[in-house]
Amino acid sequence: MQTDGGYGKAATIYVSCDGSDRSNLSSALSIRLVWRHKTGETHISDDAAFAKAWQTSGCDRGSSLSLHVCRNQDQLSQAPLENRTCAQCGQEFSSRNQLMRHVQSLAHYGNEEKSEGVRSVRQGMAELQDRCDVKELEPLGKGQGRCKAWELYYQDLDDFQQISSLMQTAVPYCFRTVPTSPLWELAMKNLNAEATLRRPQGLAFDGAACNCWALTSDESWNLLQAAQDCGAIQRQEAASMVPVMLLQVEPHHFVADLCAAPASKTLQLLDLMAGSPGDVSPGLLVVNDDSWSRCATALRRTHQHANPSPLMWLCGDAREFPTLHDHSDGRVRGARKIRFDRVLCDVPCSGDGRLRRSPSGWASWHPRYMLQMHYVQSAILKRGLTILKPSGLLLYSTCSMSPIENEAVVAAAMEKFGPDQVRLVPVEEWSHAKGLSTWRVPVPDFASEPHLSFGTREEVSEHSESLWCRNGGPLAPTMFPPCNPEARAALSHCIRISPTHGDFGGFFCALFEKVAPGPATLPPRLLDSTEGSKATGMKRVKEVKDGKGTKGTNPIPSLLAAPNGAQLQWLVEWFGLLSDEEEASKLGVQRFPLELVRNDPNLKDGLIISSQSLCRLVLKHARPRVLAAGMPLLADAAEISKDPRDRFDIASGAAAVLARCATKRLLKVCWTTFLALLQGESVDQAAETGPLVVVLDLDSTPAESHLKIPLCLSARLTARGAVVAVDGSAQRHSLLKVLSRVRQVK
Numbered sequence: 001m002q003t004d005g006g007y008g009k010a011a012t013i014y015v016s017c018d019g020s021d022r023s024n025l026s027s028a029l030s031i032r033l034v035w036r037h038k039t040g041e042t043h044i045s046d047d048a049a050f051a052k053a054w055q056t057s058g059c060d061r062g063s064s065l066s067l068h069v070c071r072n073q074d075q076l077s078q079a080p081l082e083n084r085t086c087a088q089c090g091q092e093f094s095s096r097n098q099l100m101r102h103v104q105s106l107a108h109y110g111n112e113e114k115s116e117g118v119r120s121v122r123q124g125m126a127e128l129q130d131r132c133d134v135k136e137l138e139p140l141g142k143g144q145g146r147c148k149a150w151e152l153y154y155q156d157l158d159d160f161q162q163i164s165s166l167m168q169t170a171v172p173y174c175f176r177t178v179p180t181s182p183l184w185e186l187a188m189k190n191l192n193a194e195a196t197l198r199r200p201q202g203l204a205f206d207g208a209a210c211n212c213w214a215l216t217s218d219e220s221w222n223l224l225q226a227a228q229d230c231g232a233i234q235r236q237e238a239a240s241m242v243p244v245m246l247l248q249v250e251p252h253h254f255v256a257d258l259c260a261a262p263a264s265k266t267l268q269l270l271d272l273m274a275g276s277p278g279d280v281s282p283g284l285l286v287v288n289d290d291s292w293s294r295c296a297t298a299l300r301r302t303h304q305h306a307n308p309s310p311l312m313w314l315c316g317d318a319r320e321f322p323t324l325h326d327h328s329d330g331r332v333r334g335a336r337k338i339r340f341d342r343v344l345c346d347v348p349c350s351g352d353g354r355l356r357r358s359p360s361g362w363a364s365w366h367p368r369y370m371l372q373m374h375y376v377q378s379a380i381l382k383r384g385l386t387i388l389k390p391s392g393l394l395l396y397s398t399c400s401m402s403p404i405e406n407e408a409v410v411a412a413a414m415e416k417f418g419p420d421q422v423r424l425v426p427v428e429e430w431s432h433a434k435g436l437s438t439w440r441v442p443v444p445d446f447a448s449e450p451h452l453s454f455g456t457r458e459e460v461s462e463h464s465e466s467l468w469c470r471n472g473g474p475l476a477p478t479m480f481p482p483c484n485p486e487a488r489a490a491l492s493h494c495i496r497i498s499p500t501h502g503d504f505g506g507f508f509c510a511l512f513e514k515v516a517p518g519p520a521t522l523p524p525r526l527l528d529s530t531e532g533s534k535a536t537g538m539k540r541v542k543e544v545k546d547g548k549g550t551k552g553t554n555p556i557p558s559l560l561a562a563p564n565g566a567q568l569q570w571l572v573e574w575f576g577l578l579s580d581e582e583e584a585s586k587l588g589v590q591r592f593p594l595e596l597v598r599n600d601p602n603l604k605d606g607l608i609i610s611s612q613s614l615c616r617l618v619l620k621h622a623r624p625r626v627l628a629a630g631m632p633l634l635a636d637a638a639e640i641s642k643d644p645r646d647r648f649d650i651a652s653g654a655a656a657v658l659a660r661c662a663t664k665r666l667l668k669v670c671w672t673t674f675l676a677l678l679q680g681e682s683v684d685q686a687a688e689t690g691p692l693v694v695v696l697d698l699d700s701t702p703a704e705s706h707l708k709i710p711l712c713l714s715a716r717l718t719a720r721g722a723v724v725a726v727d728g729s730a731q732r733h734s735l736l737k738v739l740s741r742v743r744q745v746k
């Protein structure tokens with residue numbers, strides 16, 4: 001189904017739905033949103049963005065949404081551009097952002113509670129059909145979800161018939177709970193009450209899948225979305241969780257994720273490294289992707305994480321992933337090359353393993369893609385193995401079934417580095433299949449007669465030398481099975497996942513270990529809290545600003561710039577933050593880690609808290625393109641003002657840090673008041689304006705909320721009292737959805 005829809009007259013959305021089950025509107029679970037800006041630019045967003053659009057457009061709240069069917073891309077591009085008039089009150093705005101802010105404002109949330117209820121996509125669509133002109137495209141023609149060339153190429157695989165027929169079926173919606181989220185238990189309790197959850201089939205190895213679930217129906221779409229928005233769960237395909245499960249990541253590790261967007265595995269890594277909300281992680285997670293637009297989507301997701309303090313986002317080609325340096329030992333010229341304990345190479349691929357989830361891809365699948373991808377995949381894996389520390393682990397993965405992108409790339413890397421440098425780590429048996437040791441390499445026009453492919457390098461030379469890449473042809477010797485029997489045998493350690501193994505599409509993993517001897521990263525010395533013992537909070541601000549705050553001044557500039565002194569000074573004073581351990585404990589709060597504050601590379605004059613390891617990175621060669629780093633402390637407020645009190649809100653993730661350290665502007669509220677704030681009400685407070693942190697008092701919280709860590713909200717003091725801040729308002733709606741199912745305390 002392809003539709004274009006008036007986004008409650010707020011914007012124009014174009015929705016294209018995967019064609020797996022066109023007669024069933026529940027296939028909206030795999031909806032993608034194509035959003036055209038007033039500039040004519042199109043953006044393809046993910047399901048989460050669609051669900052938000054769905055909610056704000058009125059499906060949830062009973063305002064109008066019109067959907068029309070577009071039969072092709074031309075029709076989509078001719079659809080009218082967005083209108084910037086509010087559908088509910090008719091007010092006009094000069095920009096879409098202003099309109100969105102208005103739509104999310106209190107006036108539009110007033111009736112939310114009354115109109116809320118559990119609504120599935122199916123119900124929503126039924127309502128829409130009553131009100132709007134919703135038509136459906138013709139169902140898929142018989143055999144349209146297949147590709148003859150694909151079948152011819154893979155027909156020699158074991159279980160091919162079974163794989164082929166399972167590839168025509170839908171893969172279930174899977175998600176994982178986020179154990180560091182205070183809300184995961186409540187979200188699961190609510191979901192269990194509304195939907196039938198089960199463990200994904202085939203993923204039950206060694207208890208590692210303990211937080212992964214599959215949904216047997218689409219009944220809880222709204223709740224799922226709300227639980228995801230407030231960080232209690234993350235949607236992710238079951239097979240896509242395997243790479244991080246195999247990497248054995250620990251919080252103090254240095255980890256690189258070379259092809260990270262849209263950040264599903266990055267979020268999984270963060271969960272393992274970040275600790276509880278408000279903690280500052282000791283480790284380092286450097287993530288990279290070469291697509292700026294995909295990075296932008298991914299960044300939004302990681303910024304919603306409760307604790308992105310160890311994270312640094314780079315945008316560049318993974319084949320040239322920069323060499324980073326650190327000066328943790330304090331030697332003046334001793335910046336050392338960073339080598340990573342864990343590297344994830346989840347490389348770009350032809351993606352035929354995803355066709356079960358996105359059947360529209362069958363029409364465009366072509367064997368030449370697997371040949372094209374082999375080169376970039378090999379180069380990324382080579383770079384990954386180079387930056388890996390001795391004894392470190394690297395996970396190579398694709399969502400392709402092609403041995404040219406999988407075993408061939410692995411074999412080429414093994415040959416390049418040799419057994420003295422790297423080995424393939426055998427993985428405990430579960431339902432997966434072993435890697436292949438023989439395969440055929442197709443020519444690019446394999447789809448046409450006579451469907452030519454070669455089993456060995458010699459066969460190519462006999463046929464035509466011009467097929468070799470050195471003669472300008474498409475084939476490389478590294479695409480073929482290795483000649484050495486030992487190298488072929490080692491490939492059995494690779495992991496092949498296919499639909500016959502469970503609730504999966506096709507997926508491939510190989511786990512490498514760098515065998516060269518060398519030290520592993522030990523958990524770092526905990527920050528010397530006595531460093532600041534003689535200094536008051538303000539003195540420390542000055543030291544950090546002057547660059548005198550660390551032992552042995554290093555002449556090599558830091559990768560993350562020193563904090564903006566004025567903003568930091570204001571923040572410290574406004575919240576009464578103390579960097580001295582003794583002073584802080586006298587007042588019953590935690591010390592504020594002032595030495596970990598840096599400038600936000602993303603927000604002008606913004607501040608971040610980064611991990612110790614991130615702070616130690618120095619700039620020795622060219623500056624990589626840093627898109628974001630650490631946990632943002634400040635977020636843009638609604639006002640355009642020079643006064644930081646009006647200019648900034650507290651970023652929602654940082655509210656938990658300030659809740660532990662602030663001696664001022666901290667408001668502890670009971671359960672009822674917390675819910676009232678989420679509903680858009682204000683709470684009487686001192687007549688001043690500026691940011692405030694609201695903390696839920698756990699003593700007033702009903703037991704069935706399962707809350708063990710207090711929830712914190714970024715709030716703002718206004719003329720009419722304390723309200724949820726702009727930065728927290730996106731979460732407000734989803735938090736309310738998850739919390740309001742708990743019975744009120746009388």
Ligand SMILES: C[S@@+](CC[C@H](N)C(=O)[O-])C[C@H]1O[C@@H](n2cnc3c(N)ncnc32)[C@H](O)[C@@H]1O
Nearest residue numbers: 259260261262263264265290291317318346348
């Ligand atoms: C399979 S996706 C990664 C999925 C991601 N790991 C996740 O779990 O959400 C592959 C990514 O590689 C990126 N990519 C493609 N070529 C690249 C290159 N040369 N360097 C870095 N990233 C690249 C693509 O933009 C894409 O986002």
